[in-house]
Amino acid sequence: MKLRLKHKFAGFTLDLDLEAGSGITALFGRSGAGKSTIINAIAGLLRPDEGYLEVDGTVLMDTTRGLHMPPHKRRFGTVFQDARLFAHLTVAQNLDFGTRYAPRGTSVPRAEVIDLLGLAGLLDRAPNTLSGGEKQRTALGRALLSAPRMLLMDEPLASLDSARKHEILPYLEHLRDGPLNLPILYVSHAVDEITRLADTLIVIKKGHIAAQGPLRDVMSDPAAVPLIGVREAGSVIEATVQSHDADGLSTLRLRGGNLVLPGVMAAVGTTLRLRIKAQDVMIARTRPEGISALNILAARIIGIHAGAGPGAAVTLDVGGEQILARITGRAVSALGLEVGTSCFAVLKSTAIAQSSIGR
Numbered sequence: 001m002k003l004r005l006k007h008k009f010a011g012f013t014l015d016l017d018l019e020a021g022s023g024i025t026a027l028f029g030r031s032g033a034g035k036s037t038i039i040n041a042i043a044g045l046l047r048p049d050e051g052y053l054e055v056d057g058t059v060l061m062d063t064t065r066g067l068h069m070p071p072h073k074r075r076f077g078t079v080f081q082d083a084r085l086f087a088h089l090t091v092a093q094n095l096d097f098g099t100r101y102a103p104r105g106t107s108v109p110r111a112e113v114i115d116l117l118g119l120a121g122l123l124d125r126a127p128n129t130l131s132g133g134e135k136q137r138t139a140l141g142r143a144l145l146s147a148p149r150m151l152l153m154d155e156p157l158a159s160l161d162s163a164r165k166h167e168i169l170p171y172l173e174h175l176r177d178g179p180l181n182l183p184i185l186y187v188s189h190a191v192d193e194i195t196r197l198a199d200t201l202i203v204i205k206k207g208h209i210a211a212q213g214p215l216r217d218v219m220s221d222p223a224a225v226p227l228i229g230v231r232e233a234g235s236v237i238e239a240t241v242q243s244h245d246a247d248g249l250s251t252l253r254l255r256g257g258n259l260v261l262p263g264v265m266a267a268v269g270t271t272l273r274l275r276i277k278a279q280d281v282m283i284a285r286t287r288p289e290g291i292s293a294l295n296i297l298a299a300r301i302i303g304i305h306a307g308a309g310p311g312a313a314v315t316l317d318v319g320g321e322q323i324l325a326r327i328t329g330r331a332v333s334a335l336g337l338e339v340g341t342s343c344f345a346v347l348k349s350t351a352i353a354q355s356s357i358g359r
């Protein structure tokens with residue numbers, strides 16, 4: 001789905017062309033970058049001084065022509081930070097409300113949505129008896145049942161505590177990978193959430209697109225480090241669980257070797273995505289010995305990007321997989337690192353947090 005969006009307010013302008021295929025397209029950016037305004041503008045909830053919105057060649061809004069398609073006709077399903085359920089209706093009745101908005105001739109199988117979101121046991125409950133995660137699942141179900149052309153989600157997990165967040169993430173992964181094939185535009189400022197969920201990443205800065213592309217490409221692009229934030233930046237790689245070992249560690253196979261990590265819950269054979277923060281990767285010219293770090297991967301340097309400060313982002317090729325390391329410029333000089341240098345990436349087992357492991 002292609003969107004062309006331009007909205008002008010006093011003191012703030014949104015101007016972007018974005019493309020979102022099926023799966024999750026994450027909108028990421030600093031506070032005030034314009035992420036929520038983009039969601040509200042697409043949904044039709046704003047009255048800008050000047051505004052234009054085109055979706056797959058159809059103009060939904062053009063203030064120069066006095067055109068402003070109302071929100072319910074735009075066919076976008078919305079889920080916000082607060083679930084915004086109808087308090088006087090049960091979960092089932094809230095879901096009915098979604099169905100009522102589905103355009104004639106379209107329908108999303110209700111049983112499938114209830115099953116996908118685990119709502120079967122909650123249907124008779126009132127919203128004030130639900131946990132935060134259950135409320136969000138209901139809001140998501142209601143949005144899905146309106147048969148939207150796209151789902152707009154604005155920080156849907158931001159008001160949940162960490163346990164509730166981890167309870168709902170698998171539902172979002174199933175929605176992403178499931179049969180509904182719905183494009184989802186997903187706003188979050190949490191990098192761990194985005195690296196778990198997104199297929200495509202769009203970084204917003206001051207109402208414009210600063211970077212966009214497949215999640216793994218943007219995350220491993222050294223130029224994107226300042227946009228993501230130096231502490232959060234890092235590559236996303238795929239690895240397959242090979243064994244769960246007797247000492248509580250698990251061995252994962254990636255293209256360029258094995259990783260040994262704690263706390264991996266997935267079954268042997270499962271392919272997972274892992275975020276490896278650039279600041280957790282060290283580089284050695286020769287294979288280190290007598291070192292406690294269990295993960296030592298043979299690598300070759302394919303890019304060095306000096307930062308504005310003392311840091312440098314080094315892109316490593318590890319068996320065809322790109323891993324980003326953030327080290328100091330001083331270390332780059334001291335080790336004589338250049339593009340083409342063969343080296344070793346060194347990673348502590350505990351460097352990859354449970355929140356950085358997704359399906």
Ligand SMILES: Nc1ncnc2c1ncn2[C@@H]1O[C@H](COP(=O)(O)OP(=O)(O)OP(=O)(O)O)[C@@H](O)[C@H]1O
Pocket residue numbers: 009010011012029030031032033034035036037038189
């Ligand atoms: N109706 C409006 N009139 C004028 N300025 C607006 C209007 N709506 C939003 N803005 C401005 O747009 C900018 C972006 O705000 P927005 O809430 O979209 O950012 P955000 O990226 O979602 O931030 P956060 O992560 O903090 O929610 C802000 O400077 C805000 O003041």
